[in-house]
Amino acid sequence: MSEIDHRDEATAGRDRPGEAADGSDRPPGPTGLPVVGSTLAASRDGLAFTDRLATYGDLVAYSAFGEEFVAVFDPDVVEEVLVSRSDEFAKGDFETSFGDLVAPEGLAFAEGERWRRQRTALQSAFAPDRIASSADEVVAGTAALVDGWTDGEVVELGDAFADLTLRVLARALFDIDLAAERGAVVREATRAVAAMVDRFGLLAFLPEWVPTPTERRYDRAMADLDALVDELLAERESDPADRDDLLSLLVAAADAEGTGMDRGAVRDQLATFLFAGHETTATALTYACWLLAGNSEVRRRLDAELDAVPGDRDPEFGDLPALDYTEAVAREALRLYPPVYALYREPREPAVLGGYRVPAGTTLQLATYRIQRDDRWWDAPDEFRPGRWTDGAAGATTDDSRPEYAYFPFGAGPRHCIGMRFAMTELRLALATLARRVEFERVTTAVEPSMGLTLDPGPVEVRVRKQGR
Numbered sequence: 001m002s003e004i005d006h007r008d009e010a011t012a013g014r015d016r017p018g019e020a021a022d023g024s025d026r027p028p029g030p031t032g033l034p035v036v037g038s039t040l041a042a043s044r045d046g047l048a049f050t051d052r053l054a055t056y057g058d059l060v061a062y063s064a065f066g067e068e069f070v071a072v073f074d075p076d077v078v079e080e081v082l083v084s085r086s087d088e089f090a091k092g093d094f095e096t097s098f099g100d101l102v103a104p105e106g107l108a109f110a111e112g113e114r115w116r117r118q119r120t121a122l123q124s125a126f127a128p129d130r131i132a133s134s135a136d137e138v139v140a141g142t143a144a145l146v147d148g149w150t151d152g153e154v155v156e157l158g159d160a161f162a163d164l165t166l167r168v169l170a171r172a173l174f175d176i177d178l179a180a181e182r183g184a185v186v187r188e189a190t191r192a193v194a195a196m197v198d199r200f201g202l203l204a205f206l207p208e209w210v211p212t213p214t215e216r217r218y219d220r221a222m223a224d225l226d227a228l229v230d231e232l233l234a235e236r237e238s239d240p241a242d243r244d245d246l247l248s249l250l251v252a253a254a255d256a257e258g259t260g261m262d263r264g265a266v267r268d269q270l271a272t273f274l275f276a277g278h279e280t281t282a283t284a285l286t287y288a289c290w291l292l293a294g295n296s297e298v299r300r301r302l303d304a305e306l307d308a309v310p311g312d313r314d315p316e317f318g319d320l321p322a323l324d325y326t327e328a329v330a331r332e333a334l335r336l337y338p339p340v341y342a343l344y345r346e347p348r349e350p351a352v353l354g355g356y357r358v359p360a361g362t363t364l365q366l367a368t369y370r371i372q373r374d375d376r377w378w379d380a381p382d383e384f385r386p387g388r389w390t391d392g393a394a395g396a397t398t399d400d401s402r403p404e405y406a407y408f409p410f411g412a413g414p415r416h417c418i419g420m421r422f423a424m425t426e427l428r429l430a431l432a433t434l435a436r437r438v439e440f441e442r443v444t445t446a447v448e449p450s451m452g453l454t455l456d457p458g459p460v461e462v463r464v465r466k467q468g469r
């Protein structure tokens with residue numbers, strides 16, 4: 001019997017919400033083993049562990065990695081933490097220790113006034129007209145990727161799409177070419193960070209560690225990334241051309257008095273966007289294509305839409321409002337396999353949530369993956385049904401009562417993903433461009449996602465069948 005199955009007698013009776021809601025109690029949860037708590041179960045298979053946690057209730061306390069956690073499975077509490085009471089919660093030690101691995105001063109990990117200034121300064125790079133102008137880049141990049149495949153070839157989608165999304169991002173947001181060696185530096189940095197996460201678990205980089213091959217690889221990869229970032233900044237500073245892309249905004253913000261962005265912060269910001277913007281989108285595209293490959297009816301509906309809308313040409317930005325089903329495929333893939341599978345926050349002061357007491361310093365784990373598959377909000381939650389987004393009541397159980405935050409692949413509230421519109425544009429256009437040219441057959445017949453840097457599907461191999469369209 002796993003440690004989590006040993007329910008504490010005192011808590012096992014009040015599993016579901018509402019039964020102990022006077023704000024004085026700790027949420028129910030597994031007692032775990034002495035000292036290590038649930039560390040073993042959590043690090044062995046984090047998704048299965050989270051599923052088992054959900055059987056205790058909507059807020060579930062547990063200890064792991066020497067920290068106190070409360071997992072949240074209630075969409076209304078997600079709304080409180082991310083939106084209506086967001087000022088009461090910080091990213092916290094758990095998130096910032098991860099940030100320290102990559103870019104501590106970047107937008108994703110900054111707090112308070114500093115974060116607000118950065119977010120305001122960078123927002124214009126994601127205005128709709130800027131996103132529209134990156135659409136051609138997505139279509140051309142995707143078409144070139146397919147051109148490099150031969151009919152019948154087996155390809156690993158994760159790597160192929162990571163190269164694609166990195167190149168598109170660099171070109172669209174920074175006007176730089178990250179092909180060849182430069183792209184390889186960023187990919188290796190991403191893999192080295194992922195290896196750190198795999199090796200030490202999401203929390204275990206908190207203690208001082210002894211050097212291992214994984215850390216040496218990480219140190220080398222980060223030094224190479226730093227050198228590349230320096231090179232890119234030097235190139236930009238010596239180039240007088242008038243640009244209005246994200247990199248120029250970063251450099252300008254660093255120059256402007258009072259923004260608090262020094263050169264180190266520009267480096268972190270560049271690293272943040274390179275990291276946050278490519279692996280996530282590549283992961284989503286990988287799952288979406290793998291799901292499509294296993295669902296002929298969905299594929300047929302997608303083809304019908306693409307025959308009707310772009311027809312015999314490539315898709316373009318202006319087609320997007322008419323590509324409802326393509327969008328539904330992307331949304332549904334993000335529901336089943338959210339690349340960012342959980343969000344973490346810490347109450348600044350002791351808080352009451354869902355009727356339970358949550359001490360300051362507790363790490364709240366907002367369980368995106370679990371909530372987006374909860375059968376209280378979703379019919380046939382494990383099935384890939386893009387039609388639930390287009391055909392009537394979007395995925396509601398029997399009526400329209402599905403809470404808004406039963407779906408939050410891009411987060412919510414003031415810190416929701418700044419790249420959301422960019423990512424959704426890229427996903428839809430890449431899917432449409434791919435589907436017009438190729439069909440995929442599954443070689444990897446089952447994916448077993450795990451909690452990596454993103455929701456890691458492992459290698460996903462498919463056989464390419466060219467469409468001749």
Ligand code: HEM
Pocket residue numbers: 107108109119169173272273276277278280281284338339340343344408409410411412414415416417418419420422423
């Ligand atoms: C399918 C693709 C993507 C997914 C699923 C995704 C998901 C998320 C989520 C869930 C958050 C919120 C994190 C939190 O609240 O703790 C976030 C934040 C962020 N994302 Fe994305 N993202 C994607 C693509 C992108 C892209 C393309 C970019 C950049 C071009 C980007 C840049 C960022 C940044 C900078 C933040 C931090 C924002 C802040 O704290 O103000 N993301 N993303």
